[in-house]
Amino acid sequence: MDILALIISLGLGFGVSLLIFSSLLIRSNDIGNAAGSKSQYTFGIDYEIRRNNLSRGEADSFGSGYISGEENLPTGV
Amino acid sequence: MIGRCRNCTGQLTFDPGKQMLICDNCGGTFAPGDYGVTEKELLWDTKVESLSDIYGLDAPEYIDRYVYICKSCGGEVIINGTEVSTRCLYCGNTAVVFSRITKQKRPGYILPFKLSADEALGAVRERFGKGLFIPKSIRNFKQDEVRGIYIPYWIVNCRHKGSVVVSGSVRSGRRTRTEYFGRAGVMNITGLPLDGSRMLSDESSSRLEPYNLDDLTSFSEEYLLGFYSNISDVTYGNLKSAASKRADEYFDELVLRNVHEASSIRIHSEQHRTDIDYKHLKYAMLPAWFITYTHNGTHNTVVVNGQTGKVVCGVPWDKRLFFLLMTAAGLLLTGLFFLIFRNLLPLLIDFNFEKSTAAGIEILAVIAAGTIALFSCGIARIRKVMSSIDLTQDVSIFNFAGRRQG
Numbered sequence: 001m002d003i004l005a006l007i008i009s010l011g012l013g014f015g016v017s018l019l020i021f022s023s024l025l026i027r028s029n030d031i032g033n034a035a036g037s038k039s040q041y042t043f044g045i046d047y048e049i050r051r052n053n054l055s056r057g058e059a060d061s062f063g064s065g066y067i068s069g070e071e072n073l074p075t076g077v
Numbered sequence: 078m079i080g081r082c083r084n085c086t087g088q089l090t091f092d093p094g095k096q097m098l099i100c101d102n103c104g105g106t107f108a109p110g111d112y113g114v115t116e117k118e119l120l121w122d123t124k125v126e127s128l129s130d131i132y133g134l135d136a137p138e139y140i141d142r143y144v145y146i147c148k149s150c151g152g153e154v155i156i157n158g159t160e161v162s163t164r165c166l167y168c169g170n171t172a173v174v175f176s177r178i179t180k181q182k183r184p185g186y187i188l189p190f191k192l193s194a195d196e197a198l199g200a201v202r203e204r205f206g207k208g209l210f211i212p213k214s215i216r217n218f219k220q221d222e223v224r225g226i227y228i229p230y231w232i233v234n235c236r237h238k239g240s241v242v243v244s245g246s247v248r249s250g251r252r253t254r255t256e257y258f259g260r261a262g263v264m265n266i267t268g269l270p271l272d273g274s275r276m277l278s279d280e281s282s283s284r285l286e287p288y289n290l291d292d293l294t295s296f297s298e299e300y301l302l303g304f305y306s307n308i309s310d311v312t313y314g315n316l317k318s319a320a321s322k323r324a325d326e327y328f329d330e331l332v333l334r335n336v337h338e339a340s341s342i343r344i345h346s347e348q349h350r351t352d353i354d355y356k357h358l359k360y361a362m363l364p365a366w367f368i369t370y371t372h373n374g375t376h377n378t379v380v381v382n383g384q385t386g387k388v389v390c391g392v393p394w395d396k397r398l399f400f401l402l403m404t405a406a407g408l409l410l411t412g413l414f415f416l417i418f419r420n421l422l423p424l425l426i427d428f429n430f431e432k433s434t435a436a437g438i439e440i441l442a443v444i445a446a447g448t449i450a451l452f453s454c455g456i457a458r459i460r461k462v463m464s465s466i467d468l469t470q471d472v473s474i475f476n477f478a479g480r481r482q483g
Contacts, residue, residue: 001419001422001423002419004418004422004426005415005418005419005422006411006415008414008418008422008441008444008448009410009411009412009413009414009415009417009418010411011444011445011448012410012411012414012444012447012448012451013407013408013409013410013411013412013413013414014403014407014410014411014452015447015448015451015452015455016407016410016451017403017404017406017407017410018403018407018451018452018455018456019451019454019455019458020406021399021402021403021406021455022454022455022456022458022459022462023458024209024210025210025394025399025458025459025462026458026461026462027209028207028208028209028210028211028392028394029208029210029211029391029392029393029394029462029465029466030391030461030462030465031204031208031388031389031390031391031392031465032284032285032387032388032389032390033284033389033391033461033465034284035283035284035286037287038326038327038330038331040268040286040287041266041267041268041269041327042264042265042266042267042327042331043265044264044331045239045260045262045263045264045328045331045332045335046262046263046264047260047261047262047335048261048262048263049240049259049260049261049262050259050260050261050262050335051258051259051260052256052258052259052338053256053257053258054242054256054257054258054259055257056257058257058259059242059244059257059259059345059346060346062240062242062257062259062261062346063240063241063242063259063261063348066238066240066261066348067238067239067240067348067349067350
């Protein structure tokens with residue numbers, strides 16, 4: 001019983017420690033890692049179709065035909 | 078002559094603090110934009126010639142190098158294919174390649190530097206001082222180069238249509254089942270800045286955001302005095318793929334936030350289309366300071382938003398300190414958990430199998446899954462830091478800032 005308790009404790013102890021110190025490492029050494037926030041550039045999505053509880057088949061065919069057409073890029077660079 | 082003081086012909090430099098042109102010699106101040114267009118037009122015909130054409134040098138390092146004659150001293154200024162302003166190696170004055178910003182290629186707007194080189198360096202040192210795992214040698218780093226560079230950006234408006242299916246887990250009683258949620262709609266994006274330089278990675282430039290674009294002003298060459306700058310070299314195709322990438326991410330994030338009925342949600346399938354409003358594209362130059370330092374023989378390039386002072390970089394970490402503290406905390410937590418589980422386990426599991434142990438085994442399975450999740454999350458975070466460090470030590474960003482004259 002003690003051995004099982006020790007194995008679990010080691011896993012959780014070092015797991016929690018790794019999580020805490022990796023979070024501190026991000027704060028400390030990954031400086032300014034966030035790109036521009038979407039809230040600066042968009043007010044959100046105007047939903048035209050919103051469906052819950054889709055079956056797998058419905059999920060696979062959802063939105064087909066909603067996105068269509070090819071955009072023509074302007075000529076030149 | 079543009080770039081020269083009208084009182085004493087001394088070199089003018091744009092002062093971010095005063096937002097004025099200052100004469101290095103007599104201290105005279107001038108408002109940017111004081112010089113007439115006709116004065117600039119005289120310089121539009123000054124040609125830039127390829128280095129390999131002039132000297133017959135065919136080595137790969139000379140392919141994208143050009144020669145421009147400094148208007149102050151007549152010295153040869155070596156520039157790359159997209160540089161608009163640089164420093165003359167001989168007289169130290171700013172050389173503006175006017176032929177590269179004629180009417181056709183001219184940026185419409187510029188966001189002048191608000192931060193001076195000293196302020197940018199101060200912001201980096203202050204931020205480094207707060208880093209627990211930043212080695213002392215880096216906290217007291219000695220900069221190799223500090224360069225203020227105007228990066229070409231396209232400010233884009235676009236309309237994004239998306240159709241996304243989200244899958245997620247829904248509990249019913251003791252069972253969990255997967256459900257699917259469909260969302261389709263339109264999202265308008267306004268004022269999205271996209272870096273127009275192929276030399277600089279989108280990942281590096283997007284981290285410099287946000288820029289306050291309300292401060293954009295009409296482009297004038299005088300703002301370039303004292304700084305380096307490049308013109309855009311991306312195609313409409315590059316621009317569209319960069320806009321699509323950002324719009325897809327934003328759309329997916331918003332859809333995931335819109336599904337409240339399930340847990341462990343993820344994107345099951347998605348279709349996107351982004352249409353850029355090409356008629357209202359804005360071409361602007363946005364400011365950034367590039368500070369390079371060397372650590373253990375490797376070049377590191379720290380980038381600072383020239384308007385807001387946001388510092389962007391991944392800093393090499395003190396591995397010894399990190400693993401020492403993590404191990405100490407790990408042992409402490411192990412001791413605490415051991416005290417808890419030594420008393421708790423006999424209540425959860427009966428090893429003589431006389432009582433039912435289903436609930437106990439289930440709890441153990443949850444603990445095991447939780448432990449795996451803790452390790453995965455921790456390792457993912459360390460990898461994220463390492464990828465930021467890779468970006469800071471990337472040759473392309475070092476070349477973008479470093480392969481300039483002066």
